[in-house]
Amino acid sequence: MNTPSDSPDVLVAGGGAAGLFSAIAAAESGARVVVLEKNPRAGIKILMSGGSRCNITHHCDNRGIVSAYGSKGKFLHSPLASFTTQDTIDFFESEGVATKVEETGKVFPVSNRASDVLQAILLRAERAKVDFRYSEPVTQISIKAGIIETVSPKGFYKPKAFILTTGGLSFPRCGTTGDGYKFAASLGHTIQPTRPALVPVAISTPWVKELAGITVPDVKLTLSVRNNNDCLNVVGSTRGSVLFTHVGITGPCPLNLTRIEAPWEEPKSLYLEADFLPNFKSEEIAVLIQENSKAHGKKSIASLIAEWIPRRLVDALLAKDQLQGCKLAELSKANRSLAINLLKAAQLQVTGNLGYEKAEVTSGGIALEEVDFKSMRSRIHPNLFLAGEVLDLDGPIGGFNFQAAWSTGWLAGKNAAKTKNMVGENPI
Numbered sequence: 001m002n003t004p005s006d007s008p009d010v011l012v013a014g015g016g017a018a019g020l021f022s023a024i025a026a027a028e029s030g031a032r033v034v035v036l037e038k039n040p041r042a043g044i045k046i047l048m049s050g051g052s053r054c055n056i057t058h059h060c061d062n063r064g065i066v067s068a069y070g071s072k073g074k075f076l077h078s079p080l081a082s083f084t085t086q087d088t089i090d091f092f093e094s095e096g097v098a099t100k101v102e103e104t105g106k107v108f109p110v111s112n113r114a115s116d117v118l119q120a121i122l123l124r125a126e127r128a129k130v131d132f133r134y135s136e137p138v139t140q141i142s143i144k145a146g147i148i149e150t151v152s153p154k155g156f157y158k159p160k161a162f163i164l165t166t167g168g169l170s171f172p173r174c175g176t177t178g179d180g181y182k183f184a185a186s187l188g189h190t191i192q193p194t195r196p197a198l199v200p201v202a203i204s205t206p207w208v209k210e211l212a213g214i215t216v217p218d219v220k221l222t223l224s225v226r227n228n229n230d231c232l233n234v235v236g237s238t239r240g241s242v243l244f245t246h247v248g249i250t251g252p253c254p255l256n257l258t259r260i261e262a263p264w265e266e267p268k269s270l271y272l273e274a275d276f277l278p279n280f281k282s283e284e285i286a287v288l289i290q291e292n293s294k295a296h297g298k299k300s301i302a303s304l305i306a307e308w309i310p311r312r313l314v315d316a317l318l319a320k321d322q323l324q325g326c327k328l329a330e331l332s333k334a335n336r337s338l339a340i341n342l343l344k345a346a347q348l349q350v351t352g353n354l355g356y357e358k359a360e361v362t363s364g365g366i367a368l369e370e371v372d373f374k375s376m377r378s379r380i381h382p383n384l385f386l387a388g389e390v391l392d393l394d395g396p397i398g399g400f401n402f403q404a405a406w407s408t409g410w411l412a413g414k415n416a417a418k419t420k421n422m423v424g425e426n427p428i
C-alpha cells in the first residue's frame, strides 16, 4: 500500500500519448515522476492508431497544425512552440525510428509499425526513470489544503504537481471512459458537452451497403440540417477519400465530417449529399459527355463515367434510373442531366454515426479558457496541469491529434516539474 510519503514530485494520471510525453518532459527536467495507468500497459491507442502504423504528426509547420484546429487553434501556439512538429520527428528519429511523409502529408514510421513508436517512447521514459504503475487507475482526486490528493485502489498520493491526461470517451475498451472529465468537474472545471468525432457515418441507402470494400479517392460530402420550415441549411463540407462499408461510409472525408457540430443524434434532420466528381463542374461533365457521344456514340454512359470513378459505384448510382446500359448517342438531354445529378449530388440517408465505440477522438471536454496554455496549468488549481484529449480540443485526420497530445503533454511536464510545493501560493 502506497503512503503519501512515497508521493512523487509529479503524478501523471493516464499513460497515453499526452501522459507519456508529459512524464518524459518532467522526468528529464529532474522531477520524480509516477504514472498511474488503468491498463496493464501504456499507450494502447498508440498501438492501434493509423491502422497500427501510427500517424505520428503532419508534414507542416506549427501554423499548419494551428489552422487545422480552426477557431481553437490559437490555444496551441505555446504548446507547439515548446514541442514543434519537427521536434516530434527528431524525437523519434533520435530514438532510432526513421520517419517518412506520405502523399497525404501524414508522417509515419518507415517500418509502418506503431509498436516501434511506442517502444521508442517507453525506452526514453525508462532512461528518464519514469516510474510506471500499471493496472492502477486513479479513482478519486480532491484538494486538501491546496494539495491534490489522489486515490487509487493501491493507495493514495500527495504529489507536488498532478497532470491529468486520461483522454476522452472514444474507444472506451482502451480504458478511456471519461474519468478525467469527472475529476476535473469535481475540482471546479467546466466540461464542454462531449460527442464522438472522427467516427464512421451510418447510412441506410441500400446501394451503399452493396459497395462495401470500395474506395473512392476524391469525394466532397456536404452536410445540411433541415430547419422547422423544412429548408436545408448547409452546416459544412469535407473532401477526401471515402471507403464504403457494410454499415455506411468511413475514411478521411466522412470521419472529418463528424467533427462538424450537427444534430447527429437526430439523423432525420440531416441531409447528406455526395459529389463524386468534385474536380468537375456539372457543365464541364455535360461537355465531356457530348464530346464522347460524338466520337464514341455506341459507348454506354456507364462505361464513360467508369473512366473517372469505380465501375461498381457507377452501376449503383445509375441503376436507380436504369441508365447503365444507355448508349451515349441515345442519351436524352433529360437523362444526361439526371446522370450528372446522380454523380454530383447523390443523396445518402444518414442514420447516425457509430458513436464513441468507433470514434477516434472525443469532441468537447475541459473548457480551454480555464487552462493557461503558456504552461498547461489549470487556472483554478495551481498544482493541476491538463493535456491531451481530456481538453476541449480535437483535430482532423492526419496526425494532428497526436501532435496536440505530444505538445500539450510536453509543455505540461516541463512546467509541472518546476512546481515546488505551491501550497498557499496564489494561482496564476
Ligand SMILES: Cc1cc2nc3c(=O)[nH]c(=O)nc-3n(C[C@H](O)[C@H](O)[C@H](O)COP(=O)(O)OP(=O)(O)OC[C@H]3O[C@@H](n4cnc5c(N)ncnc54)[C@H](O)[C@@H]3O)c2cc1C
Binding pocket: 013, 014, 015, 016, 017, 018, 019, 036, 037, 038, 039, 042, 043, 044, 045, 046, 048, 049, 050, 051, 054, 055, 056, 057, 136, 137, 138, 139, 165, 166, 167, 168, 170, 171, 174, 175, 176, 177, 179, 180, 359, 360, 361, 387, 388, 389, 390, 398, 399, 400, 401, 402, 403, 405
Ligand atoms: C483507432 C484510433 C486510431 C487513431 N489514429 C490516430 C493517428 O494515426 N494519428 C493521430 O494523430 N491520432 C490518432 N488517433 C487519436 C489519438 O489516439 C488520440 O488523439 C490520442 O491518443 C490522445 O492522447 P491522450 O494521451 O490525450 O489520450 P489517450 O491516448 O486516450 O490516453 C489516455 C490514457 O489514460 C488512461 N486512463 C483513463 N482513465 C484513467 C484513470 N482513471 N486512471 C489512470 N489511467 C486512466 C487510459 O487507459 C489511457 O491509457 C486515433 C485514435 C483511435 C481510437
